[in-house]
Amino acid sequence: MDAAITESPFEPCDDIPDDVIRQLGFDPATEDRDVMGVKQPGRNICFWSGDSGHLSVESNLxxxxxxxxxxxxxxxxxxxxxxxxxxxxxxxxxxxxxxxxxxxxxxxxxxxxxxxxxxxxxxxxxxxxxxxxxxxxxxxxx
Structure with a gap:
């Protein structure tokens, strides 16, 4: 891994299709990036909600x-x-x-x-x- 890379190139909010989120029972329209809008250093985070709960995915190194x-x-x-x-x-x-x-x-x-x-x-x-x-x-x- 390149020492200059400080975070994962995988960006969940951008890279995961809405259809995949729907198939898991969550609403893509509820997408929320980071933690309450604040970027977490070295982490790419995305959240979704649904009737029965919440889903989050994080990519980090x-x-x-x-x-x-x-x-x-x-x-x-x-x-x-x-x-x-x-x-x-x-x-x-x-x-x-x-x-x-x-x-x-x-x-x-x-x-x-x-x-x-x-x-x-x-x-x-x-x-x-x-x-x-x-x-x-x-x-x-x-």
């Missing part, structure tokens, strides 16, 4: 080991994401079942998907996060 070492992430499990080693995990700030992440390394850095659900008995956040990571992976190659 971290590696899976950085995820493993973050004390805010709990219940880490190794998973396969379209033939790539990945992780599924939750964030300590949520009640059980309300949030799930899926992350994997890509040609352009780390793909990290987060799903929050309003009612965990209706939709499984981990199933959606994994499906989103699988759906988004082809758009990370640039």
């Amino acid at each position: 971290f590696e899976l080991d950085a995820v493993r070492q973050d004390p805010n992430f709990l219940d880490l499990r190794d998973v396969d994401i379209s033939g790539h080693p990945g992780l599924a995990f939750s964030h300590e700030g949520y009640r059980e079942g309300e949030n799930c992440y899926a992350a994997t390394g890509t040609q352009s850095g780390l793909l990290m998907v987060s799903v929050d659900v309003v009612d965990p008995t209706e939709r499984d956040a981990c199933v959606i996060a994994h499906a989103a990571a699988v759906a988004f992976l082809p758009y990370t190659a640039r």
Whole structure:
């Protein structure tokens, strides 16, 4: 990787088609870039909402080991994401079942998907996060 590169070239808001967001149950018209409009250094972030929750995707230059070492992430499990080693995990700030992440390394850095659900008995956040990571992976190659 070029030492001059400071962020992933994958830009989720620009590179993921609206149809893919709709297929996952979220509304492309709710797209929100960055964190409350503020660019996060070294990170490309995009959010979408739907009736049952929220979806976010982040691209950065971290590696899976950085995820493993973050004390805010709990219940880490190794998973396969379209033939790539990945992780599924939750964030300590949520009640059980309300949030799930899926992350994997890509040609352009780390793909990290987060799903929050309003009612965990209706939709499984981990199933959606994994499906989103699988759906988004082809758009990370640039």
